């Protein structure tokens with residue numbers, strides 16, 4: 001066995017698998033620290049939706065929901081599964097009194113505007 005060291009990603013071996021996917025594509029709504037920054041997005045750090053099974057959560061992520069665009073065909077299913085593991089890890093950390101995110105932010109990470117499917121009648125702008 002040997003470890004492939006990728007420049008700039010030296011800690012990759014210790015990093016939970018789903019961290020980069022979550023922090024790049026999901027955190028812009030669900031929060032880079034698991035506290036949401038997008039309208040109606042659940043807070044995984046505080047345990048929202050965590051009573052649902054992995055299969056249920058994956059279905060929502062693949063198909064999209066009222067407030068969330070679908071992810072099927074946009075990212076590999078394996079990456080989406082790992083991202084779900086990572087958002088569950090945030091809740092585990094909450095229960096242990098630990099900070100939600102203990103990993104470095106990826107250099108590239110996206111923020112999102114409302115998709116237009118939400119009920120935003122009350123937003124004045």
Ligand code: HEC
Nearest residue numbers: 025026029038040041042049057060065066067068083112
């Ligand atoms: C554009 C904003 C946005 C992005 C980006 C986004 N989500 Fe969501 N997500 C939401 C909103 C809003 C909800 C709540 C939807 C609802 O209650 O109908 C949600 C719900 C969820 C749920 C709960 C589903 C359920 O069945 O209760 C999971 C799990 C989830 N998102 C995971 C992810 C993952 C993983 C990613 C990245 C691949 C991601 N989200 C990216 C906005 C987003």
